[in-house]
Amino acid sequence: MFAATAIALLVAMVLALVRLYAGPSLYDRVLAANSFGTKTVLLIAVMGFLTGRPDFLDIALLYALLNFIGTIAVLKFFRYRSLGDAVEEKAASRNKEASQ
Amino acid sequence: MIALLVEAASWTFLLLGAFLVLVGALGLVRMPDFYTRLHPAGITDSLGADFILTGLVLQAGFSLVTVKLFLIGAFLFFTSPTSTHAIANAALVAGLKPRHAVVPPRPPEKATQDEEAR
Amino acid sequence: MRLKTMTHTLGLGLAMFALWLLLSGHYTPLLLSFGVASCALIVLIAARLDVIDHEAVPLHLSFGYFGYLAWLGKEIAKSNWDVAKIVLDPKLPISPTMVWVPATQRTDVGKVIYANSITLTPGTVSVEIEHDRILVHAITREAAEGLESGDMDRRVDQIEAR
Amino acid sequence: MESVINMALLVFLAGTAFAILRRTTLFSVVMLSGVFSLVSAALLVHLDAVDVAFTEAAVGAGVSTVLMLSTLALTARHEAPGTRSRAIPLIVVFLTGLALVYGTLDMPRFGDPSAPVHQHVAPRYISATAHEIGMPNIVTAVLASYRGFDTLGEVTVIFTAGIAVLLLLAGTIREPTTATKITAMEHHLVLRVVTKVLIGPILLFALYVQFHGDYGPGGGFQAGVIFAAAFIIYALVFGLETAGNALPGRAVRILLALGVLIYSGTGVVSFFFNKNFLDYSVLGATAQAGQHIGIILVEFGVGMTVAAVMVSTFYAFAGQNPPIGDEEW
Numbered sequence: 271m272f273a274a275t276a277i278a279l280l281v282a283m284v285l286a287l288v289r290l291y292a293g294p295s296l297y298d299r300v301l302a303a304n305s306f307g308t309k310t311v312l313l314i315a316v317m318g319f320l321t322g323r324p325d326f327l328d329i330a331l332l333y334a335l336l337n338f339i340g341t342i343a344v345l346k347f348f349r350y351r352s353l354g355d356a357v358e359e360k361a362a363s364r365n366k367e368a369s370q
Numbered sequence: 371m372i373a374l375l376v377e378a379a380s381w382t383f384l385l386l387g388a389f390l391v392l393v394g395a396l397g398l399v400r401m402p403d404f405y406t407r408l409h410p411a412g413i414t415d416s417l418g419a420d421f422i423l424t425g426l427v428l429q430a431g432f433s434l435v436t437v438k439l440f441l442i443g444a445f446l447f448f449t450s451p452t453s454t455h456a457i458a459n460a461a462l463v464a465g466l467k468p469r470h471a472v473v474p475p476r477p478p479e480k481a482t483q484d485e486e487a488r
Numbered sequence: 489m490r491l492k493t494m495t496h497t498l499g500l501g502l503a504m505f506a507l508w509l510l511l512s513g514h515y516t517p518l519l520l521s522f523g524v525a526s527c528a529l530i531v532l533i534a535a536r537l538d539v540i541d542h543e544a545v546p547l548h549l550s551f552g553y554f555g556y557l558a559w560l561g562k563e564i565a566k567s568n569w570d571v572a573k574i575v576l577d578p579k580l581p582i583s584p585t586m587v588w589v590p591a592t593q594r595t596d597v598g599k600v601i602y603a604n605s606i607t608l609t610p611g612t613v614s615v616e617i618e619h620d621r622i623l624v625h626a627i628t629r630e631a632a633e634g635l636e637s638g639d640m641d642r643r644v645d646q647i648e649a650r
Numbered sequence: 651m652e653s654v655i656n657m658a659l660l661v662f663l664a665g666t667a668f669a670i671l672r673r674t675t676l677f678s679v680v681m682l683s684g685v686f687s688l689v690s691a692a693l694l695v696h697l698d699a700v701d702v703a704f705t706e707a708a709v710g711a712g713v714s715t716v717l718m719l720s721t722l723a724l725t726a727r728h729e730a731p732g733t734r735s736r737a738i739p740l741i742v743v744f745l746t747g748l749a750l751v752y753g754t755l756d757m758p759r760f761g762d763p764s765a766p767v768h769q770h771v772a773p774r775y776i777s778a779t780a781h782e783i784g785m786p787n788i789v790t791a792v793l794a795s796y797r798g799f800d801t802l803g804e805v806t807v808i809f810t811a812g813i814a815v816l817l818l819l820a821g822t823i824r825e826p827t828t829a830t831k832i833t834a835m836e837h838h839l840v841l842r843v844v845t846k847v848l849i850g851p852i853l854l855f856a857l858y859v860q861f862h863g864d865y866g867p868g869g870g871f872q873a874g875v876i877f878a879a880a881f882i883i884y885a886l887v888f889g890l891e892t893a894g895n896a897l898p899g900r901a902v903r904i905l906l907a908l909g910v911l912i913y914s915g916t917g918v919v920s921f922f923f924n925k926n927f928l929d930y931s932v933l934g935a936t937a938q939a940g941q942h943i944g945i946i947l948v949e950f951g952v953g954m955t956v957a958a959v960m961v962s963t964f965y966a967f968a969g970q971n972p973p974i975g976d977e978e979w
Binding site for chain 3: 842843849851861862865884888893896
């Protein structure tokens with residue numbers, strides 16, 4: 271039965287990969303990658319039981335905690351075009367001239 | 371007897387969860403545009419994940435494994451809607467228009483309070 | 489240090505130590521003392537990052553929250569079923585709708601709970617939050633109307649009330 | 651069943667790799683490599699290499715997407731089309747691939763206990779760890795004690811890489827300007843609150859991984875990356891300047907060196923007792939207790955250096971104001 275669950279998860283992962291490859295927009299890809307991440311968390315948890323070693327759960331736990339960092343970086347990337355402290359466009363170009 | 375019941379409940383949860391994850395993934399492929407795809411992705415994240423984790427909890431019995439499975443569920447409960455919201459927001463801010471819905475204009479009279487509210 | 493900050497600091501430290509005990513599984517003196525040291529370090533770092541406040545340690549909404557979670561669980565199950573039916577329907581009967589719904593919560597934490605509850609129930613996703621309203625994308629007209637009725641909004645208000 | 655999962659994951663891995671080759675939009679390449687990392691972590695779990703999987707998971711989820719995106723912010727969004735003929739590289743790759751496949755013909759079967767790699771020192775590590783080091787996780791024992799010198803080398807490599815990144819990028823960091831900063835997503839309610847709630851658990855999980863390397867998967871490398879991820883997410887949400895005030899770049903650079911110093915310093919102690927470098931037996935009352943103390947200290951040094959390298963690399967990348975282009979995404 272763990273096997274059935276694992277196979278269902280693998281099939282779902284294929285579907286997420288299809289969406290990841292097809293896109294069409296960048297956000298579709300982020301969504302698919304994110305969804306793939308959740309499925310990996312579940313697959314690792316199920317695999318721990320399948321192989322009789324549930325101490326693998328630490329890895330699933332790690333993904334559950336950290337997988338949203340990438341998404342937040344994407345949001346910041348698109349909102350501000352920078353992962354640091356973006357400077358407003360005009361100010362940035364002015365600054366560029368001043369430094370030359 | 372009780373062991374059998376727990377076993378049966380566990381398999382039911384696992385299979386239901388697996389089914390929901392599949393449905394969510396199918397929706398991710400079938401839906402026509404980005405915003406509508408967010409919803410089936412939510413099936414996987416919410417009930418699909420919870421059911422599978424519940425099924426595993428029933429298998430594990432009462433131990434630290436249970437606690438860790440519960441923690442995975444709890445952290446997903448916080449992070450998955452946050453990432454979904456973050457992606458949706460990024461798409462909206464970057465100007466991706468929903469294909470089948472209209473973005474309603476913000477009610478204008480309150481737009482200026484925005485800065486003061488912070 | 490104000491009393492309130494102290495409560496939050498203590499709350500964070502205790503919560504972290506409880507989490508350590510749950511994760512660890514090894515209760516030897518050595519590892520327990522590492523646990524205490526780790527929690528102290530985390531509290532120090534959190535204080536330095538200035539993230540110890542009512543938002544990080546929402547002590548004020550402890551009890552009503554569990555009742556709300558039970559209700560939310562029921563809602564999640566219902567809306568899961570709705571969206572699953574739509575996905576499996578060959579005709580794909582969707583009617584995507586975007587609406588602004590009012591968020592009447594007083595605090596930011598309340599609004600976040602509301603926004604994340606909207607996203608957690610499949611069929612509705614919060615796309616943008618402004619100070620007293622949330623832009624929602626719903627997969628069907630009915631899902632949007634369900635939110636506009638304001639039931640969830642009121643329930644989040646209730647757990648916020650001290 | 652086992653082999654079905656194995657095959658499926660390997661196919662995913664190959665498929666993702668091909669997709670990465672085919673795509674020219676670098677942003678989708680970043681997303682695909684995130685998936686590549688997820689699949690390889692799952693595969694490593696499945697192959698029982700849990701410590702490696704842990705590292706892959708920590709790096710893949712915590713920092714690599716962020717670092718790749720910050721690189722994209724500084725460079726182009728599309729792969730430049732190649733101008734030369736692809737025939738020669740294709741032939742080279744094809745021949746190399748053939749040679750590698752030919753090489754595998756002579757390799758022992760997967761998991762074969764009589765394979766040379768399992769005949770050399772591995773049996774000794776497996777049989778001796780219990781009484782010499784006294785810890786359940788043999789990987790940590792090998793990493794930090796039996797092969798402690800190798801690991802010191804690895805930490806030094808990470809240290810050097812960190813220094814190199816700083817040397818390459820730090821010179822071009824622009825001074826903070828008087829211009830209006832769109833600092834942070836601090837007004838982004840959901841992110842602010844969720845980040846505040848989760849920073850504690852992430853840090854705690856890092857420290858848990860740091861101190862439980864003796865018993866299960868984990869140790870300094872993984873813990874360092876997770877620890878750094880907590881700071882990176884803080885910097886993403888609250889702004890680089892706020893993060894820089896709370897944890898100044900100079901302090902990070904001191905920690906960067908301090909970690910390596912703790913590691914090698916632990917090794918030097920044994921000189922005073924006429925023992926070899928990195929022989930921890932002298933640190934405790936009994937040889938086993940000494941080993942334990944030594945491993946904890948060494949892992950702590952590893953964690954410190956790794957965390958510091960990750961944070962300072964992130965500071966160096968994100969601290970650059972990218973040229974704002976109107977390029978179509």
